[in-house]
Amino acid sequence: MSISQRPGLTVTALDRLLGFAMAATVIAVGLGFCWILGAIVAQGLGQISLAFLLAEPSNAGREGGIAPMLVSTLLILGVCLAIALPLGLGTALLLAEFTITDQRLGRLVRRSLDFLAGVPSIVFGLFGNAFFSQVLGLGFSILSGGLTLACMVLPLLIRTTEEGLRAVPPSYRQGAAALGLSQTTTLFKIILPAAVPGLIAGLVLGMGRALAETAALIFTSGYVDRFPRSLMDSGRALSIHIFDLSMNIPGGDARAAASALVLLTLLLLLNLLAGALAQRWANSS
Amino acid sequence: MTTMMSAATTCTQPLLEAKHLQLSYGQQVAFHDVSLPIASGEIMAIVGPSGCGKSSFLSCLNRMSDLVPHCHVQGEIHFNGTNILSPRTDTLLLRRRIGMIFQKPNPFPLSVWENLALPLREHGLVKSQTSRRAFRQAIHQAIEAVLRDVGLWEEVKNRLHSSALALSGGQQQRLCIARALILQPEVLLLDEPCSALDPLASAVVEELMLRLRPRYTQVVITHNLAQAKRIADRIAVFWVQQHKGQLIEVGSTQQIFNAPTHELTAAYVSGGKG
Amino acid sequence: MQTFEMSQLSSLRRAHRRDRILRHSLRLLGSITGLLVLLITLFVLQEAWPALQNLGFIRFWTDGSWHPLEGSFGLMPMVLGSGLIALGATAIATPLGLLSALFCQCYGPPLLVVPYRRLLELLAGIPSVVYGFWGLVVLVPQINRLHPPGQSLLAGTLILSLMILPTVALLAIASLAQIPSSYWQGAAALSLSRWTTLTRIILPSARSGLFTAVVLATGRALGETMAVLMVCGNVVQVPSSVFDPVRSLTANIALEMAYATGDHRAVLFVSGLVLLAIVAGLVVMAEGISNQGMSSESVIVHER
Numbered sequence: 077m078s079i080s081q082r083p084g085l086t087v088t089a090l091d092r093l094l095g096f097a098m099a100a101t102v103i104a105v106g107l108g109f110c111w112i113l114g115a116i117v118a119q120g121l122g123q124i125s126l127a128f129l130l131a132e133p134s135n136a137g138r139e140g141g142i143a144p145m146l147v148s149t150l151l152i153l154g155v156c157l158a159i160a161l162p163l164g165l166g167t168a169l170l171l172a173e174f175t176i177t178d179q180r181l182g183r184l185v186r187r188s189l190d191f192l193a194g195v196p197s198i199v200f201g202l203f204g205n206a207f208f209s210q211v212l213g214l215g216f217s218i219l220s221g222g223l224t225l226a227c228m229v230l231p232l233l234i235r236t237t238e239e240g241l242r243a244v245p246p247s248y249r250q251g252a253a254a255l256g257l258s259q260t261t262t263l264f265k266i267i268l269p270a271a272v273p274g275l276i277a278g279l280v281l282g283m284g285r286a287l288a289e290t291a292a293l294i295f296t297s298g299y300v301d302r303f304p305r306s307l308m309d310s311g312r313a314l315s316i317h318i319f320d321l322s323m324n325i326p327g328g329d330a331r332a333a334a335s336a337l338v339l340l341t342l343l344l345l346l347n348l349l350a351g352a353l354a355q356r357w358a359n360s361s
Numbered sequence: 362m363t364t365m366m367s368a369a370t371t372c373t374q375p376l377l378e379a380k381h382l383q384l385s386y387g388q389q390v391a392f393h394d395v396s397l398p399i400a401s402g403e404i405m406a407i408v409g410p411s412g413c414g415k416s417s418f419l420s421c422l423n424r425m426s427d428l429v430p431h432c433h434v435q436g437e438i439h440f441n442g443t444n445i446l447s448p449r450t451d452t453l454l455l456r457r458r459i460g461m462i463f464q465k466p467n468p469f470p471l472s473v474w475e476n477l478a479l480p481l482r483e484h485g486l487v488k489s490q491t492s493r494r495a496f497r498q499a500i501h502q503a504i505e506a507v508l509r510d511v512g513l514w515e516e517v518k519n520r521l522h523s524s525a526l527a528l529s530g531g532q533q534q535r536l537c538i539a540r541a542l543i544l545q546p547e548v549l550l551l552d553e554p555c556s557a558l559d560p561l562a563s564a565v566v567e568e569l570m571l572r573l574r575p576r577y578t579q580v581v582i583t584h585n586l587a588q589a590k591r592i593a594d595r596i597a598v599f600w601v602q603q604h605k606g607q608l609i610e611v612g613s614t615q616q617i618f619n620a621p622t623h624e625l626t627a628a629y630v631s632g633g634k635g
Numbered sequence: 636m637q638t639f640e641m642s643q644l645s646s647l648r649r650a651h652r653r654d655r656i657l658r659h660s661l662r663l664l665g666s667i668t669g670l671l672v673l674l675i676t677l678f679v680l681q682e683a684w685p686a687l688q689n690l691g692f693i694r695f696w697t698d699g700s701w702h703p704l705e706g707s708f709g710l711m712p713m714v715l716g717s718g719l720i721a722l723g724a725t726a727i728a729t730p731l732g733l734l735s736a737l738f739c740q741c742y743g744p745p746l747l748v749v750p751y752r753r754l755l756e757l758l759a760g761i762p763s764v765v766y767g768f769w770g771l772v773v774l775v776p777q778i779n780r781l782h783p784p785g786q787s788l789l790a791g792t793l794i795l796s797l798m799i800l801p802t803v804a805l806l807a808i809a810s811l812a813q814i815p816s817s818y819w820q821g822a823a824a825l826s827l828s829r830w831t832t833l834t835r836i837i838l839p840s841a842r843s844g845l846f847t848a849v850v851l852a853t854g855r856a857l858g859e860t861m862a863v864l865m866v867c868g869n870v871v872q873v874p875s876s877v878f879d880p881v882r883s884l885t886a887n888i889a890l891e892m893a894y895a896t897g898d899h900r901a902v903l904f905v906s907g908l909v910l911l912a913i914v915a916g917l918v919v920m921a922e923g924i925s926n927q928g929m930s931s932e933s934v935i936v937h938e939r
Contacts, residue, residue: 087828087830087831088828090828090830091828091829091830094737094829094830094833095742095829097734098734098735098737098738098742098743101731101734101735101738102734102735102738102743102747102751104731105731105735105751105754105755105758105800106751106754108797109754109757109758111773112761112765112766112769112773115769115772115773116765116768116769119772162664163664163667163668164668166660166661166663166664166665167661167664167665167668169661170661170662170664170665171665174658174661177658178658178661178662178665181662181665181666181669182665184669185665185666185668185669188668188669188670188671188672188673189668190918190922191672191914191915191918192671192672192675194851194854194855194858194914194915194917194918195675195858195910195911195914196857196858196859196860196885196910196914197858197860198858198860198885198888198889198907198910199675199679199858199907199910199911200675201888201889201892202679202682202888202892202903202904202907203674203675203678203679203907205892206678206679206681206682206904207674207678211678227671227675230668230671234668258650258651258653258654259654259657259658260650260653260654260656260657261650261653263657284760287762288760288761288762288763288764288765289762290762290763290764290860290861291763291860291861291885291889294889294892294893295892295893315762315764315861316764318764318765318768319764319767319768319861319865322767322768322771322772322865323771323864323865329772332768333768333772336762336764336765336768339762339765340761340762340765343760343761343762347760
């Protein structure tokens with residue numbers, strides 16, 4: 077990038093460099109993605125069978141399947157959503173629809189959400205361990221892990237839900253107000269149905285985040301790789317299974333890759349399902 | 362028509378009356394010191410250049426201004442003798458009695474039927490019946506009556522249960538008027554109801570307003586002076602002076618167009634003629 | 636007529652009652668969400684308190700080493716480890732992320748931009764444990780061949796940069812999208828070169844959004860646990876080269892929480908507190924940057 081006597085030439089060279097750098101970046105990122113995915117598929121695909129999905133693990137996970145982890149993961153996700161959904165939807169409604177009457181509360185909540193969104197997942201794990209596991213006496217349990225995850229996904233859930241609500245044209249709110257409709261009717265009969273695609277997007281992002289999480293679960297839902305008998309039982313999430321197999325079990329790599337592939341497939345299916353649901357909703361209304 | 366007009370202008374007790382009304386957004390004063398009595402049954406047109414506070418004024422009359430952040434209203438508005446700016450006013454009831462139509466038609470993303478049945482049920486305007494069937498029948502009658510009123514019945518009677526958003530712009534606006542009428546309001550506020558419509562649809566809505574005249578008091582904002590001349594009994598002219606909106610003249614349509622007292626009015630209506 | 640009036644009145648009363656219930660429940664839910672931050676901070680603080688009281692805050696920085704069982708609690712190497720990994724990752728991800736954003740928002744052919752954006756979103760959605768696993772079985776052996784042991788600062792930096800790249804890119808895309816198209820048209824009308832348009836017009840006006848993107852991505856890198864835990868080797872030391880293993884604050888918590896008791900456990904909560912403080916600092920910084928951006932934009936509006 078030497079300074080040429082003719083600036084025009086330098087600028088053309090810089091333009092060309094810029095184009096080259098962009099192309100290189102795009103190719104590199106694309107290749108990186110393929111490399112990651114390729115490696116996991118190559119190592120894991122051979123391991124996957126119906127038995128793998130339906131059997132309990134044996135020999136510390138080197139053999140057998142992942143059925144208990146799938147069940148635990150779904151249970152943890154269920155607990156997480158059961159708490160995070162009402163809390164998230166309520167907060168998003170407050171932030172998006174009560175901007176005038178509850179301005180100050182809204183500002184406070186928004187500020188704390190900004191902070192919450194940046195809190196590292198391991199710190200959520202610390203908090204969950206101290207609060208849910210010890211103070212509330214839930215121990216290492218699915219309940220404790222799900223509650224911790226609920227705290228973690230809240231900011232994301234609220235932000236996307238709020239965006240979905242804000243995407244509803246303000247003319248609907250005006251029209252409803254001018255008819256003297258109560259806020260309850262306006263929200264439940266008009267705004268929320270119109271916001272459904274945004275709500276689905278938020279739900280899917282939140283679920284994806286919860287499914288992917290590991291660090292927050294290590295000290296809350298625990299490691300036990302049996303089928304959980306109740307929500308108070310410890311249960312090993314799929315992500316923790318991947319971690320344990322690859323870090324602590326020599327010879328567990330192949331099964332770890334297979335579990336990772338299952339997790340990625342779950343996430344992908346979730347995304348596709350959400351896309352299809354949003355599409356269908358858009359068509360029907 | 363002339364007897365109508367004189368009846369309206371000579372009416373001693375106005376139905377709706379703004380007294381020294383001022384509205385500001387934060388520090389910015391939108392309009393100030395507006396006093397305007399509106400008589401029962403008349404069509405009052407509000408005209409004036411953009412940004413003179415016409416829409417803000419209209420939004421005070423049914424307290425829609427409450428929904429705007431940092432919006433502050435001073436003064437009094439009397440409706441049937443009570444000050445509706447009092448914090449004790451029930452805005453839900455007020456907005457049922459004073460309906461509003463917006464510039465852009467805004468039917469809800471529901472079926473034609475639901476658009477009308479929702480406000481009807483919400484306000485309990487249909488007598489509770491002995492059976493669900495009879496209740497539904499009563500709602501149907503109310504819907505049919507109001508759709509006939511706005512001349513939409515023949516056009517939509519076969520698609521009552523399909524989306525209101527599929528209707529044309531003019532049909533949507535008439536549906537919105539029907540939606541306001543189904544609550545049996547005393548006053549209709551119309552904020553440039555024709556400006557988003559094509560001339561044909563606009564003419565239909567205009568005709569509808571004339572048809573509704575003796576039954577409903579109407580306050581209509583319009584940019585179209587010819588339209589104001591065609592439909593209004595009286596006209597209020599707003600203007601911007603010293604960055605604030607003001608009411609500079611009120612009078613019968615005839616007087617405003619033929620013998621305006623304010624020079625700005627004179628310039629405005631003559632410009633409008635050209 | 637009498638019953639008619641009655642039904643209207645009761646509907647009105649019902650509407651007001653429902654609205655009141657709705658408003659109060661939403662306020663309650665919102666308050667719970669708002670209080671969550673307080674709850675988390677307080678609990679981490681409470682658990683960290685014994686250590687702060689018994690050992691004092693200074694000890695964590697002056698103790699020469701980390702031997703918690705022998706009562707030596709130097710956090711410094713781990714703070715340094717976290718910082719180096721995060722800085723390295725940000726240094727790599729920032730230019731790549733910006734170039735990706737420029738490609739998506741400004742120069743790329745639409746046929747490629749749509750799948751590339753989708754790719755970035757997919758990358759953002761890959762669980763960190765999967766990144767860590769890939770790093771462990773693919774990247775670490777490659778680095779090992781170059782320079783043993785493989786599990787190293789370099790491995791952590793590379794993995795993390797790949798992980799935060801989508802964050803930088805997607806946030807940068809959002810901030811570039813805010814630039815009014817008139818700026819582009821004006822530049823095109825003057826037939827300015829790409830380089831001049833970018834460096835003189837586009838990047839300066841998107842500056843605050845781009846800074847925010849980088850700051851938030853740095854926060855994400857600092858807080859990341861699993862991938863770092865899996866590829867960095869976790870030796871508590873000040874690294875002398877990029878091939879040395881390091882341990883981050885987050886990895887330290889994950890590794891030792893399982894058996895930590897007493898002061899040791901409390902010290903782990905202290906490191907959690909340190910992380911919280913860093914995040915709070917970054918959030919305030921991001922907010923400051925975007926507010927500054929807001930005020931400079933409003934100046935532009937006034938000038939027009």
